[in-house]
Amino acid sequence: MTVAVRPGSQSPASSAAVPAAAEPCLTVRGLTKRYGGLVAVKGVDLDLRPGEILGLIGPNGSGKSTVMKLVMGLEKPSAGSIRLDGTEIAGWPSHRVARAGIGLVFQHARPLMRQTVLENISLALLPDSLLRLAADPAVGERAKAIAERVGLGAVIDRRPGTLPFADLRRLELARAIARDPRVVLVDEPFAGLTGPEVAAFSELIRGFRDEGKAVLLVDHNVKSVAALVDRVFALYLGERIAEGSAEAVMADPTVRRVYLGGSIETAARPEASFKSEPLLSVAGVDVLYGKAQALRGVSIHVHEGEFVSVVGLNGAGKTTLFNAISGLVPHAGTIRFDGRDLAGQKAAAIARAGIVQVPETRELFGDLSVRENLDLGGQHLTRAEADRQRDWLYDLFPILKDRERQTARTLSGGEQQMLTIARALMMRPRLLILDEPTLGLAPVILELLSKALERMRATTPITVLLGEQNVTFALPHADRVYVLEQARIVWEGPPDRFAGEMGSKYL
Amino acid sequence: MTLLPVRGLAIALPILVAAALLPLGVSGYILGLLTIAYYFAVFAMAWDLLFGFAGEVNFGPTFLIGLGAYGAGILNSRYELPIPWCLAAGTALAVVGGLALAVPALKVRGPYFGLITLVAVLLLQNMIVVFADVTGGEIGLTVPDVITIDTNTNYWLALGFMAVSGVILTVISRSPAGLILQAAGQDPVVAGALGFNVAKHKIAAFAVSAAFSGLAGGLVVFYMGTASVGTLIDTAVGVQVIIAAVLGGRRTIVGGALGAVFLIAAGELLRPLGALSTFVVSAVALVVILFVPTGLLGLASLRRAQ
Numbered sequence: 100m101t102v103a104v105r106p107g108s109q110s111p112a113s114s115a116a117v118p119a120a121a122e123p124c125l126t127v128r129g130l131t132k133r134y135g136g137l138v139a140v141k142g143v144d145l146d147l148r149p150g151e152i153l154g155l156i157g158p159n160g161s162g163k164s165t166v167m168k169l170v171m172g173l174e175k176p177s178a179g180s181i182r183l184d185g186t187e188i189a190g191w192p193s194h195r196v197a198r199a200g201i202g203l204v205f206q207h208a209r210p211l212m213r214q215t216v217l218e219n220i221s222l223a224l225l226p227d228s229l230l231r232l233a234a235d236p237a238v239g240e241r242a243k244a245i246a247e248r249v250g251l252g253a254v255i256d257r258r259p260g261t262l263p264f265a266d267l268r269r270l271e272l273a274r275a276i277a278r279d280p281r282v283v284l285v286d287e288p289f290a291g292l293t294g295p296e297v298a299a300f301s302e303l304i305r306g307f308r309d310e311g312k313a314v315l316l317v318d319h320n321v322k323s324v325a326a327l328v329d330r331v332f333a334l335y336l337g338e339r340i341a342e343g344s345a346e347a348v349m350a351d352p353t354v355r356r357v358y359l360g361g362s363i364e365t366a367a368r369p370e371a372s373f374k375s376e377p378l379l380s381v382a383g384v385d386v387l388y389g390k391a392q393a394l395r396g397v398s399i400h401v402h403e404g405e406f407v408s409v410v411g412l413n414g415a416g417k418t419t420l421f422n423a424i425s426g427l428v429p430h431a432g433t434i435r436f437d438g439r440d441l442a443g444q445k446a447a448a449i450a451r452a453g454i455v456q457v458p459e460t461r462e463l464f465g466d467l468s469v470r471e472n473l474d475l476g477g478q479h480l481t482r483a484e485a486d487r488q489r490d491w492l493y494d495l496f497p498i499l500k501d502r503e504r505q506t507a508r509t510l511s512g513g514e515q516q517m518l519t520i521a522r523a524l525m526m527r528p529r530l531l532i533l534d535e536p537t538l539g540l541a542p543v544i545l546e547l548l549s550k551a552l553e554r555m556r557a558t559t560p561i562t563v564l565l566g567e568q569n570v571t572f573a574l575p576h577a578d579r580v581y582v583l584e585q586a587r588i589v590w591e592g593p594p595d596r597f598a599g600e601m602g603s604k605y606l
Numbered sequence: 607m608t609l610l611p612v613r614g615l616a617i618a619l620p621i622l623v624a625a626a627l628l629p630l631g632v633s634g635y636i637l638g639l640l641t642i643a644y645y646f647a648v649f650a651m652a653w654d655l656l657f658g659f660a661g662e663v664n665f666g667p668t669f670l671i672g673l674g675a676y677g678a679g680i681l682n683s684r685y686e687l688p689i690p691w692c693l694a695a696g697t698a699l700a701v702v703g704g705l706a707l708a709v710p711a712l713k714v715r716g717p718y719f720g721l722i723t724l725v726a727v728l729l730l731q732n733m734i735v736v737f738a739d740v741t742g743g744e745i746g747l748t749v750p751d752v753i754t755i756d757t758n759t760n761y762w763l764a765l766g767f768m769a770v771s772g773v774i775l776t777v778i779s780r781s782p783a784g785l786i787l788q789a790a791g792q793d794p795v796v797a798g799a800l801g802f803n804v805a806k807h808k809i810a811a812f813a814v815s816a817a818f819s820g821l822a823g824g825l826v827v828f829y830m831g832t833a834s835v836g837t838l839i840d841t842a843v844g845v846q847v848i849i850a851a852v853l854g855g856r857r858t859i860v861g862g863a864l865g866a867v868f869l870i871a872a873g874e875l876l877r878p879l880g881a882l883s884t885f886v887v888s889a890v891a892l893v894v895i896l897f898v899p900t901g902l903l904g905l906a907s908l909r910r911a912q
Contacts, residue, residue: 171799197801208796211788213857222789225782227802229810232781233609278801 121148124313125170125201125282130179130189132165132337134509139165141337142179147282152304152314154324154345157334158513158544166334167284167317171203172196183282194227202280204271206287210259217242217255219270223277242277249273249303265296272303282313289323301327321349367578367593373402376438378562379424379454379530384432386419393419394430395586401530401564406556408565408573408594411583417566418459420583421532424564425449425456437529453529457519459538465508469499469518472507476525485525492521495551513544517551524555530562537569545572552576570597609777618860622769629758637761643870644764645826648771650850650862652818657848658857659779660811661791662712666723667819667847669707672730672839674700674820679833680740682749689751693824700820701813708812712805724841731839746834753828760829767825768863771818776859778814787811788857849891855901864902 123146132140140162147153157163168174170181172193181189183199191199210219220242225231246255249269259267275283288304289297304327307314318324321331325345333341333354341351348354377400386394394416401407411417423430426446434441441449464472473492477485493500496517502510507518516536523531537545549572555561556576567573574580574594582590582601590601629637649667656664678696681687687695711722734741741747754760778784789797790804797804827833837843850869854861869887876883894901 173795173799192803193795193798194801194803197799203799205796205799209793211785211792214785214788218785221782222785223800225786225802227786227806229783229807231783232777234782238782274800 121150123148124184125315126180126182127166127170128180128182130166130169130181131177132162132169132174133177139337140169140176143334143337143339145332145339147313147315149281149313150308150311151330152308152316152328154321154328154331155315155317155334156319156321156324156331156348158319158540161334162337163317163334164286165337167203167286167315170196170282170315171201171284173203197278197280198227200281202275202278202283204275204283204285204288206290208267208271210267210270212258212260215256215258216251216262216270217246219259220245220251220255220273220277223274245273245276248276248306250299265292268292268300272300280312282315283307284315284317286317288316288318288327321345321354325349366575367595368405369593370402370405370579373405373578377401378403378405378437379564380433380435381420381424382433382435384420384423384430384434386416386423386428386430388419392586394423396432397583397586397588398432399581399588399591401562403529403562404560406563406565406576406578407581408567408577408579409581409583410567410570410573412568415568415583416586417568417583418534421456421534421564421566424532425454450526454532455523455526455528455530456532457523457534457536459535463507463515463518463522466506468504468506469510470503472518472522473499473525476522480525480527488525488527492524495524495554496521498547511544513540513547516540516544517548520548520551524561528561530564533563533565535566535568537567537572545569548572549575609780610773611776611780614776614860618772622765625765626762629761634757637757639870639874640867641757641761641764641829642826643867644768644863645822645829646847646850646870647768647863647866648818648822649847650854650866651772651775651859652815652822652862653847654851654854654856654859654862655775655779655811655815657851658859659784659787659791660808661788662808662812663717663720664723664812664815665720665841665848666707666725666727666844668839668841668844669723669726669730670700670704670816670819671823671826671843671847672727672734672835673703673816673823675823675827675833675838676734676741676747677820678824679747679749679827682751682828683742683747684740686750689753689828693821693828696824697817697820700816700823704812704816704820705809708809712808712812727839727841727844731835734835734839742833744835746832746836747827748832749827751828752831753825764825764829767822771822772860772863775814775818779857779859783807783810849888849895853891853894853901855903856899858901858903861901861903 125147127143127145130140130143130145131138143166145166155163155166165174169176172188172191172195175190179189180187183201186199188196188199211222214222217239221238224238224241243255246252249272251266251269251273254262254266259270262270285304288300292300304314304316316324316328321333328345330343331341331345331348332339333348333351340353341348380400382398384394384397385392397416397420399407399409409417409420419428422428424434426441426444426449436449436452436454464475467475473489474485477488480488498514499518499521502514507515510518520533520536536548540548553576556563565573565577574597577594580592580594580597581588592600628640649671653664653667656662674696677699678692681692681695682689707723707726711719714722735743738744753763786797786802787807789800790802790807794804823838826838846869850865851862852865853868854863854865869891872887872890873883876886879886
């Protein structure tokens with residue numbers, strides 16, 4: 100695919116926040132990375148100046164994470180140059196890159212669980228020496244100061260296993276600060292954080308800039324980092340599609356086309372058109388996690404052939420509801436499927452009865468090929484049936500056919516999601532439960548997924564229960580919508596009434 | 607972090623003192639068993655440095671032990687070098703051989719390191735059989751010198767060697783370098799991004815582990831007066847070392863010593879069962895590994911952590 104690059108987009112002069120005089124400290128030219136036949140990064144040119152925050156954005160599979168890994172030395176580039184203050188560092192192992200002055204704040208890192216927070220920070224302050232057997236007291240002092248700076252001062256003697264998620268991210272940030280790098284790469288700075296936490300993290304990242312460090316934020320979309328960045332570099336399919344201020348990039352036609360789907364059109368079938376006896380009926384279900392009530396008197400029903408969406412924010416209880424239906428969590432109340440009470444049935448028996456859940460954590464077999472993953476889903480089918488089912492799925496998700504022999508690990512996030520759904524469909528479920536299939540996916544992938552779901556709905560009598568927080572994805576296919584809010588169902592109705600009755604409140 | 611855990615010392619010291627006083631009231635036979643158990647303990651502790659800290663499963667501890675034992679033994683039997691020289695040379699051979707193995711093996715990722723170490727044992731075993739005129743082959747190697755024939759002295763020597771090895775390995779594991787080693791073992795990507803040369807630290811750990819294994823192997827030869835494939839190199843011996851370390855507790859160093867003494871004591875207590883005794887000991891080890899995967903000491907330190 101060819102992508103138009105706006106003339107002049109290469110010049111970063113459009114950003115007022117960048118001091119014009121500053122020489123770039125990180126210069127990337129013609130950076131390319133191939134994985135077998137897949138070109139993940141194609142000739143990327145990128146400059147990063149001291150005291151600047153650059154947002155590297157792109158949908159899933161766009162190559163943004165690969166660029167970050169190439170700069171850090173976690174992957175070796177196939178071609179191109181990466182210069183740090185004039186020194187060529189492309190292809191260096193990561194420990195040399197780190198010592199040259201580049202640091203990476205990982206999104207998910209495993210701290211040392213048997214060491215305290217302070218010791219975890221101290222680790223990053225140690226020289227790479229084999230002979231350092233006695234602890235340097237100055238290291239402890241600096242580690243304490245850093246802990247205070249990132250807001251971990253009160254928990255320095257705790258072990259990471261006892262900390263909430265945001266504090267683990269702080270710990271990652273602390274380790275990056277400890278290395279005192281000149282260039283800081285931050286992978287999805289705000290993933291999984293609440294509003295106030297986002298504000299605190301933004302402040303810490305601005306702190307990097309104020310110290311004259313160059314900061315590269317890697318994220319899915321412009322919006323999440325717009326308030327923080329001086330400049331944005333948008334990547335799609337491994338190539339630059341736009342560069343400039345956040346506003347300019349958001350206004351860029353190519354970016355808009357890549358990111359924004361059409362307006363919401365709904366195509367609901369009236370509830371009366373389905374059989375009156377529901378396939379699944381959930382009545383008055385309560386679920387308790389310890390003292391916390393995860394579901395409170397939830398009642399929903401799904402007819403055979405119907406597409407029902409349950410929308411709700413993170414933590415509303417969607418996954419809990421689905422797990423209760425699949426028999427994975429104990430619950431009060433009744434759940435009936437196909438006229439039978441599921442009470443006391445084991446998860447495996449419920450799955451055999453035809454309820455197949457696609458969890459939000461994709462759980463593919465990473466080392467097996469696409470084809471093998473599908474065949475595992477079709478284990479119980481005869482060969483002919485499995486072939487037919489697989490052909491149908493390849494028709495539904497053509498990209499999977501192209502990737503048939505690739506291992507699942509090498510797929511992009513969107514492709515993995517499609518494979519997960521396809522594998523579930525190989526089991527020929529009577530009721531397919533999709534839990535947040537859009538999690539972490541960029542809109543362009545959503546559109547592909549959305550089209551596949553639309554065709555699935557149109558061509559097969561499958562019954563689908565979809566859980567989503569992305570309303571634009573949940574509504575177009577739905578025949579009926581439930582809104583789950585703080586463990587309760589607060590609204591039920593056809594999707595065309597959603598915008599009027601719930602939209603303003605929910606969006 | 608203090609290099610030696612005060613609590614641990616407070617528990618270990620009385621035990622060591624009691625062990626040192628054992629020759630006053632225990633038969634020579636039991637002392638002989640414990641002497642072997644203490645050398646075995648060093649094998650297990652050296653192994654835990656790799657497994658517990660560097661995060662690498664070395665299926666061939668006996669490769670390192672065997673190099674040290676045969677290196678020292680052959681120098682003594684053929685060239686009649688004095689024992690200290692033989693021990694030093696055997697230790698050096700174990701380190702060199704260990705590095706020759708680890709440097710290429712650590713370049714491959716995943717379970718291949720373990721497989722390579724396993725193959726190394728088989729290679730060494732075959733070499734010893736093939737070059738029987740030097741090594742004694744399947745019959746075994748007899749050395750003209752032993753350290754001493756006095757049971758008590760041998761016992762104290764082994765006990766002292768175990769204690770000193772335990773202290774050194776514990777200090778290494780709790781030092782800043784040991785912290786880096788743990789980070790490298792748990793998450794090599796993050797450790798690399800923090801500026802640590804993961805391979806360097808793991809190779810160093812391998813060298814340290816090889817030195818202790820090799821020296822202990824050499825000492826065993828000069829204690830028993832013989833070296834044979836069956837007692838020092840066979841994979842079954844390696845499995846015993848691994849079981850001892852895992853039983854005692856991963857990432858604890860001294861757990862390996864506990865496990866080794868437990869294994870040898872249990873084997874002895876169950877001797878009346880005949881061939882069944884090995885089965886029972888293995889079954890107990892399996893149960894512990896399945897239900898207390900952190901090992902006996904690991905369980906205790908986990909409790910404290912929470």
